[in-house]
Amino acid sequence: MSAAAAGAARRARTGRAGTAAALLAVASVVALRLWAVEPLVVVSDSMEPTLPEGGLVLLLRSGSPEERAVPGSLVVFADPGDGHSTVKRVVAAGGQTVAIEDSVLVVDGTPVDEPFVDHSRIDGTWFGPVAVPPGHVFVLGDNRSPSVDSRDYGSVPASAVEATVLLPPGP
Structure with a gap:
């Protein structure tokens, strides 16, 4: 085989390998987008300051809904009222009791430290106590x-949790 023919054969192999690598990369991104990670634009101010309205977050769809729905996690589920995707923080799980006493979240009789909540804006708020069903x-x-x-709208079935917030927006 001549040097020119050998070079042409190498370029053809390299071109095919490059094309295959590019296709694999695109397929990986599409698979991640479809099955595991998805972007979401926050459309309300209900999660401020943690998630500002108009901010972009990444959602993780892996694991079972029950694995995703743990206290402290930010989760996405269909709003029971209008069916739109909504983001909220899980504050209690089945079998726990929840109350808000003068703006302080109380779970199973113990006040919860929530540095992300502006308590001065909800001073004087009372709710519950209510038991979260299994x-x-x-x-x-x-x-x-x-x-x-x-x-x-009451407690949300853990099975309705579609995703958790993977990456909130940076400062």
Whole structure:
């Protein structure tokens, strides 16, 4: 084989390998987007300051809904009122009791430290106590005043949790 023919054969192999690598990369991104990671634009102020309105977050769809629906996690589920995707914080799981006493979240009789909540904006707020049924979670918005959440529509079935927030926007 001549040097020119050998060079042409090498370029053809390299071209095919490059094309295959590019196709694999595109397929990987599409697979991640379809099955695991998805972007979402925050469309309300109910999670401020944690998730500002208009901010972009990444959602993780891996694991079972029950694995995703743990207290403290930010989750996405279909709003029981209008069916749109909504983001809230899980504050309690099945079998726990939830109350808000003068703006302070109380779970199973113990006050919960929530540095992300502006308590001065919800001073004088009282709610509950209510028991969270087994297989359900109680969700609240971090911006408690305008948030429509489990105080309005009750506990959410853990099986309804579609995703968790993977990456909130940076500062």
